[in-house]
Amino acid sequence: MDLQKIWQSHIPSTHILHINHISDLQVKNSLNPLKKIKGRLKVSAIWCATIAIIYIAIMVYYHIWQIQALIGVALLFTVWAGSSAYRLHTQISENVTANNLLAELRRNRDVMTKWISLQNQIALFVYPFSACGGFLLGGFVGSGKSVEWFLSKPGVVWILIATITILTPLCYYLGRWMCKVAYGNLIDQLNRSITELSSTPIE
Helix, strand or coil: CCHHHHHHCCCCCCCCCCCCCCCHHHHHHHHHHHHHHHHHHHHHHHHHHHHHHHHHHHHHHCCCHHHHHHHHHHHHHHHHHHHHHHHHHHHCCCCCCCCCHHHHHHHHHHHHHHHHHHHHHHHHHHHHHHHHHHHHHHHHHHHCCCHHHHHHCCCHHHHHHHHHHHHHHHHHHHHHHHHHHHHHHHHHHHHHHHHHHHCCCCC
16 A cells, blocks of 8 residues: 555666657656646645545544444545545656656656556445445434444345445446546556657667
């Protein structure tokens, strides 16, 4: 889950390639998606911080250990997602020259791709806890009774199982779609820039 190792594994060699045929316009165009990714990572971190505050407020307001435990799992994931997004945001450098442009684009492309994949994999484990926590919270607020009383009602446990079964894949594919909307086109632009720069003559 530590993206620092992933980042370090993509640090380019100290050997600098002297690329004489990359224009300033190519450098600028190649860095545009990188700057947008940097900005969107910051926005993602802010959203995660906001959601984490809401989770904490729920856990403080409702002194119910089942709900606190389930929401706590979602909180841990949200804190990790936000902190890792902010860390990646700070590690993207805009001080890139023609000499290290290709290496930086490849490194950021690889790190972003692995980060998104890792986030989706962990989220798939977290979603059942979130769905269960939300269901119990709704039942507690709606009934005004204890969680134990709510779960003891006929059919509630089966409804809970159905809710988890339906919401887990739904949230998973929704999360993948949101990542694709936020970063998919930008990563595709990085890939196009990498392909273009890879065909640039090198001395």
